[in-house]
Amino acid sequence: MALLEIENLSVNYGAIQAVRNLSLTVEEGEVVTLIGANGAGKTTTLRAVSRLMKPLSGSIRFGGRDITRLPADEAVKLGIAQSPEGRQVLARQSIQDNLELGAYTRSGPSVKADLSEMYERFPRLGERRDQMAGTLSGGEQQMLAIARALMSRPKLLLLDEPSLGLAPIIVREIFGIIRDLNARGTTILLVEQNAKLAMNASHRTYVLEAGQMTFTGDSAQLVNDERVLHAYLGG
Amino acid sequence: MELSQFIQNLMNGLAIGSVYAIFALGYTLVFSILGIINFAHGAVFTLGAYFTYTLVVGQFENNGLLKGVNLFPDGSPFSGQPLTFALATLLGATLAGLVAVLIERLAFRPMRSRGADPLLALVSSLGVALVIVNLIQLLVGAEIYNFPSNAYGDTPPALSFTLGGKIVIIRTVQVIIFAVSLVMLAVLGYVIGRTKIGKALRAVAESPTTASLLGISVDRFILITFFLSGFLGGLAGTLVGTAFGVAGPYFGVVYGLKGLAVIVLGGLGSIPGAVLGGLVIGLAEAFVPSQYSAYKDAVAFALLFVILLVRPQGLLGRSAIQKV
Numbered sequence: 236m237a238l239l240e241i242e243n244l245s246v247n248y249g250a251i252q253a254v255r256n257l258s259l260t261v262e263e264g265e266v267v268t269l270i271g272a273n274g275a276g277k278t279t280t281l282r283a284v285s286r287l288m289k290p291l292s293g294s295i296r297f298g299g300r301d302i303t304r305l306p307a308d309e310a311v312k313l314g315i316a317q318s319p320e321g322r323q324v325l326a327r328q329s330i331q332d333n334l335e336l337g338a339y340t341r342s343g344p345s346v347k348a349d350l351s352e353m354y355e356r357f358p359r360l361g362e363r364r365d366q367m368a369g370t371l372s373g374g375e376q377q378m379l380a381i382a383r384a385l386m387s388r389p390k391l392l393l394l395d396e397p398s399l400g401l402a403p404i405i406v407r408e409i410f411g412i413i414r415d416l417n418a419r420g421t422t423i424l425l426v427e428q429n430a431k432l433a434m435n436a437s438h439r440t441y442v443l444e445a446g447q448m449t450f451t452g453d454s455a456q457l458v459n460d461e462r463v464l465h466a467y468l469g470g
Numbered sequence: 471m472e473l474s475q476f477i478q479n480l481m482n483g484l485a486i487g488s489v490y491a492i493f494a495l496g497y498t499l500v501f502s503i504l505g506i507i508n509f510a511h512g513a514v515f516t517l518g519a520y521f522t523y524t525l526v527v528g529q530f531e532n533n534g535l536l537k538g539v540n541l542f543p544d545g546s547p548f549s550g551q552p553l554t555f556a557l558a559t560l561l562g563a564t565l566a567g568l569v570a571v572l573i574e575r576l577a578f579r580p581m582r583s584r585g586a587d588p589l590l591a592l593v594s595s596l597g598v599a600l601v602i603v604n605l606i607q608l609l610v611g612a613e614i615y616n617f618p619s620n621a622y623g624d625t626p627p628a629l630s631f632t633l634g635g636k637i638v639i640i641r642t643v644q645v646i647i648f649a650v651s652l653v654m655l656a657v658l659g660y661v662i663g664r665t666k667i668g669k670a671l672r673a674v675a676e677s678p679t680t681a682s683l684l685g686i687s688v689d690r691f692i693l694i695t696f697f698l699s700g701f702l703g704g705l706a707g708t709l710v711g712t713a714f715g716v717a718g719p720y721f722g723v724v725y726g727l728k729g730l731a732v733i734v735l736g737g738l739g740s741i742p743g744a745v746l747g748g749l750v751i752g753l754a755e756a757f758v759p760s761q762y763s764a765y766k767d768a769v770a771f772a773l774l775f776v777i778l779l780v781r782p783q784g785l786l787g788r789s790a791i792q793k794v
Binding site: 285287306307308311312316317319323325326327328332335336337339340383387 | 666669670672673676677679680682683684685686687688
């Protein structure tokens with residue numbers, strides 16, 4: 236049984252049908268990438284999984300449980316965490332408070348231990364722990380958003396455009412972190428515009444076009460597939 | 471002005487200003503979460519005073535449907551001791567908090583869940599305020615009710631001391647009001663600034679979407695916010711009622727407007743701003759010479775006008791920045 240199973244999902248974004256009849260699965264331990272042009276429905280799919288958006292039809296199952304109608308905060312308790320598009324750090328709270336709020340659904344001494352682990356893994360966050368999150372650079376905010384999502388000890392980590400607007404050297408660093416997280420057992424569903432980078436970091440890829448899945452396969456094979464390029468040029 | 475007079479005015483100003491502050495914080499909490507003003511807040515203030523009065527006295531002898539009903543034929547268990555009176559005050563504030571939760575359910579939530587313009591909640595909350603005010607009038611009439619002087623036991627009515635050959639008299643109730651308000655502000659500051667609940671509350675205020683992605687139930691925190699807001703409003707109502715009497719169903723209307731002036735002066739949505747704004751307006755009113763006391767409100771609103779000319783975002787408000 237797959238950790239995440241999406242079946243025939245349709246989601247409206249206002250009056251626009253952003254996702255149409257999408258089916259996909261994520262197995263435990265996998266990194267799966269959704270790629271596609273702007274407006275292809277990638278973010279909408281993630282937001283439906285994290286329960287920020289109500290599907291029109293179809294179903295979402297997580298760990299065998301139907302979560303199609305679950306409130307967003309309940310999804311976190313089941314083990315779904317998202318690092319949202321645009322990072323969305325709480326600008327008016329400190330780095331430490333952001334991370335502690337990431338562990339909002341948990342309690343006990345393990346939270347403290349995880350906090351020190353995050354500071355070890357992301358030393359730049361550790362150095363600035365009392366600084367307001369809004370004063371961080373884009374790359375640091377992205378790291379904070381990922382670390383904050385990890386603080387809930389998710390079974391499934393959703394990453395929405397982690398490379399957006401970042402310098403190439405920071406992007407490489409972020410993808411190093413993604414590989415490392417997966418090597419330690421975190422299952423990841425990744426949305427990216429930077430297709431090549433995302434495919435190199437993932438096991439399987441789904442290509443979306445205008446809200447529909449056009450094709451899917453092993454990332455290693457799709458990396459050299461001309462159809463991927465085609466999907467981006469929108470021809 | 472002589473020093474003794476100055477001390478007297480200062481104490482008056484701090485007492486009423488600190489009540490303005492905790493009352494205005496009720497507006498601020500709701501505004502920071504929902505971005506709208508709860509126009510029923512003044513009515514909750516009134517209710518808080520009536521709830522406490524009911525617990526302490528147990529009967530309304532003047533008028534209304536409840537005339538002649540005596541809740542405590544053997545005397546109220548909440549009367550006669552400072553501690554029992556404090557308990558009644560806390561219970562009154564708690565009941566006011568629960569009414570505020572009901573107001574959120576009836577006047578705000580249905581609007582929100584239908585995606586209505588937030589401005590419409592102004593109208594629905596104003597409607598609730600009217601219902602509450604009229605219910606009070608129906609039940610207990612429009613007359614003023616004063617707490618009996620023995621309600622809080624054997625506390626002296628005033629403290630007096632001599633300063634530079636002049637006697638300064640400070641009413642005990644003013645000292646109590648100031649102390650209770652300060653404790654309330656300290657507790658609230660601690661809860662919002664330091665605890666997990668406070669941090670989650672601020673997360674909801676900054677971004678409900680992000681908060682729910684962290685596992686925070688936004689709906690639950692809206693209820694918590696309304697409870698806190700109503701508790702503060704009800705407490706302020708009791709404190710003012712203790713000092714000046716429970717002055718009829720429309721008792722809270724003037725305070726409701728004053729509270730709006732306080733939050734605008736301090737900066738909409740700013741918690742330290744509400745406290746500072748409350749103290750500034752309270753002190754400004756207290757220093758109006760007694761022969762001009764009819765112009766107190768004019769002074770408060772003129773001050774608001776002048777400060778807004780210089781700082782449109784209020785004393786401690788953030789200048790409006792577009793959220794990206």
